[in-house]
């Protein structure tokens with residue numbers, strides 16, 4: 001009975017929906033002067049590919065007329081008619097008046113309209129095509145392709161296959177993309193992306209009037225950039241057509257839906273629809289790295305993304321305009337010549353290959369010259385600074401001359417992409433001095449090589465003598481090896497421990513680590529110790545335990561807590577450490593009163609200490625060890641506040657030359673775990689580098705990164721740090737207790753190093769040796785960190801929300 005009623009209700013609802021849908025859907029794909037569509041109705045293209053109708057973007061309250069894919073959820077809008085003239089309610093209607101498509105509001109005001117002035121249209125008709133193009137045509141005209149107006153001529157932020165971007169002399173149109181203001185506001189944002197054509201042809205991305213990216217010039221066969229190469233290997237075929245009357249770019253329709261979007265933050269993204277997973281797949285991103293930022297290295301600088309982490313260099317024969325600014329990674333001043341050009345006496349040229357040519361700001365071009373004529377032309381004019389061929393079709397030919405500073409040169413990732421070589425004018429003495437320098441270096445190399453050979457010979461002679469002498473004793477030592485190792489990590493008797501810790505009295509308990517409680521104690525000889533009592537559930541066998549104790553005891557560094565030994569009794573295991581008077585770092589930096597004791601000098605020493613300790617673990621000890629659980633509570637402070645890394649329980653030793661391992665069981669602490677490790681169990685030394693970066697940011701700000709998996713990225717400490725740094729407001733990120741007036745540059749440097757360490761891709765993060773180097777050398781230039789990003793989904797940590805807690809207790813070592 002009851003079930004039947006439920007079913008009845010369902011049927012009623014379905015009927016109601018159907019009739020609503022019928023009312024909403026407007027069967028036609030075309031609009032005529034006698035028809036109109038209201039809010040709620042749609043035009044649908046003949047093949048059901050696209051819909052045109054009224055929509056509300058995101059959390060906006062306004063209504064817009066737009067075009068979207070009919071069968072794709074969530075709604076993906078590709079064009080907006082009244083982007084700058086929103087409707088406030090659902091009273092709008094779209095119709096044709098006097099040969100134009102017009103949008104009215106409820107009171108009959110014209111909100112938006114096409115602006116054809118053609119009057120002799122017999123039967124005006126607006127039709128939504130399967131390509132996503134809304135066209136206005138004469139229904140009586142036999143030429144079905146002659147459109148009076150088409151939405152493809154007025155793109156918003158998206159191009160679709162068939163939409164031609166660029167400049168067309170016959171129609172006088174220049175079609176370019178303009179970003180939305182935000183995801184909730186389709187009105188024209190500040191970014192535009194257009195195909196510019198003015199003797200040179202290239203795409204230029206601007207924010208307002210400022211250029212922020214350029215595609216590289218069209219050389220008749222391809223764009224002078226990596227993107228073009230990336231394009232060629234993907235499924236769709238971009239076409240460029242440059243003639244005297246047009247400079248157009250479009251994609252040929254492929255076998256899958258694709259769109260190219262300029263997002264509201266100025267990023268350019270290609271999407272392909274995947275029918276299997278029913279999702280848009282991001283294909284490639286133009287403007288993919290730091291070196292793609294326009295003028296990233298300033299004038300006369302060159303950007304090389306493989307030159308991690310510095311990226312920027314001055315062109316040969318140039319030096320930083322201000323060494324000080326350059327060192328503090330401010331490249332806006334760029335580089336200047338070491339030696340001024342001598343105009344009268346023959347200057348020389350330095351060839352530069354596999355690069356994106358500099359922006360042609362002040363230039364001259366002649367398409368029929370050859371390279372030699374081009375060079376002569378450049379030598380004639382004192383202010384000419386470089387030349388290159390201008391085209392590649394029908395072989396390299398033509399001539400570009402640059403005058404004044406050279407800007408926006410990058411080394412291309414794909415060398416093939418740089419077909420045109422650049423010849424930079426330098427004073428003759430500069431070329432000679434480089435040649436001499438190379439010669440000198442060669443000679444030095446030969447000398448040092450022979451010295452090394454000599455030295456080796458001596459060593460070999462010495463050793464072989466020694467070997468023969470000691471041979472008889474060697475076997476004996478080998479036989480005793482195990483014994484020797486155990487000596488390095490003495491076993492404590494349980495009675496000693498019980499006496500030292502007052503029978504593990506609660507008064508002596510000083511903390512709770514991931515493995516169990518930690519007690520303070522005092523040995524009979526007066527030495528203070530900390531005893532960590534491992535949880536009894538630990539599956540570790542005695543021999544493994546001893547191995548570990550032995551291993552850690554071998555690690556001797558002033559920034560690592562030293563282990564004095566171990567103790568086993570029944571199924572109890574204990575580790576005995578030196579006692580640290582000042583507990584751990586988190587007690588200081590996150591405590592409003594305690595952190596006042598840590599002035600900048602002290603914090604800087606702590607950061608340096610941690611980095612040195614970690615460097616030792618990673619490469620300077622005989623083993624390659626990943627700590628895996630670095631966090632402020634594992635950084636202990638001795639009586640002089642020197643930092644010591646502790647808690648090697650999760651440490652993983654790399655054997656052989658494996659630099660990355662995959663682990664099934666992910667252990668570590670939320671907030672400090674690198675994204676690739678947390679999500680995929682990919683463990684490498686760079687996971688520690690990530691945790692180190694988090695610690696640096698916490699030390700600078702005095703704030704815990706406890707929103708690591710918070711979906712609101714802006715509230716995440718790392719994103720916050722990056723954003724403030726990027727906006728030049730880094731000072732706001734720093735703990736107010738720090739003296740920002742006097743030590744600003746050092747703080748900024750630490751912040752930048754921290755940000756480099758928390759980059760998403762492990763390969764982008766520096767190694768610990770670079771970190772130590774960057775921190776201790778004021779003079780080197782640091783790279784621009786990329787925005788930190790996190791995995792938002794697919795992460796489940798059962799029951800753990802407390803960020804100071806290590807997630808899994810012990811993992812069986814393999």
Ligand SMILES: *[C@@H]1O[C@H](CO)[C@@H](O)[C@H](O)[C@H]1NC(C)=O
Pocket residue numbers: 085086087088105111
């Ligand atoms: C929508 O409302 C705003 C503010 O209330 C007003 O300025 C604007 O003219 C209205 N637009 C339309 C189309 O009615």
Ligand SMILES: *[C@@H]1O[C@H](CO)[C@@H](O)[C@H](O)[C@H]1NC(C)=O
Pocket residue numbers: 036037038093094095104105106107108109
């Ligand atoms: C659309 O608006 C026009 C102008 O206000 C009006 O004449 C027409 O009747 C409206 N059509 C519908 C279906 O509301």
Ligand SMILES: *[C@@H]1O[C@H](CO)[C@@H](O)[C@H](O)[C@H]1NC(C)=O
Pocket residue numbers: 113114115154
């Ligand atoms: C109407 O013409 C102006 C200038 O010719 C142009 O900027 C505008 O985008 C056009 N509007 C539409 C909807 O075509």
Ligand SMILES: *[C@@H]1O[C@H](CO)[C@@H](O)[C@H](O)[C@H]1NC(C)=O
Pocket residue numbers: 047049130131253
């Ligand atoms: C319309 O969509 C179908 C299938 O989704 C596709 O095969 C066809 O090429 C599309 N038509 C156009 C003009 O894009």
Ligand SMILES: *[C@@H]1O[C@H](CO)[C@@H](O)[C@H](O)[C@H]1NC(C)=O
Pocket residue numbers: 325330331332333728
């Ligand atoms: C970078 O240097 C320029 C001068 O070359 C200066 O005007 C600018 O303020 C500096 N920027 C920063 C962030 O220090």
Ligand SMILES: *[C@@H]1O[C@H](CO)[C@@H](O)[C@H](O)[C@H]1NC(C)=O
Pocket residue numbers: 341342343344345
């Ligand atoms: C150019 O070089 C010649 C010979 O080396 C020298 O005499 C002359 O002064 C130089 N001119 C300039 C402008 O440096």
Ligand SMILES: *[C@@H]1O[C@H](CO)[C@@H](O)[C@H](O)[C@H]1NC(C)=O
Pocket residue numbers: 366367368369373
């Ligand atoms: C271009 O170069 C060719 C060959 O050197 C020359 O004949 C022609 O006059 C040049 N054109 C211009 C505009 O300078």
Ligand SMILES: *[C@@H]1O[C@H](CO)[C@@H](O)[C@H](O)[C@H]1NC(C)=O
Pocket residue numbers: 363364380381382383384403
């Ligand atoms: C050198 O080139 C610049 C820029 O084209 C031009 O203004 C100047 O007159 C030229 N000078 C000579 C000597 O040809």
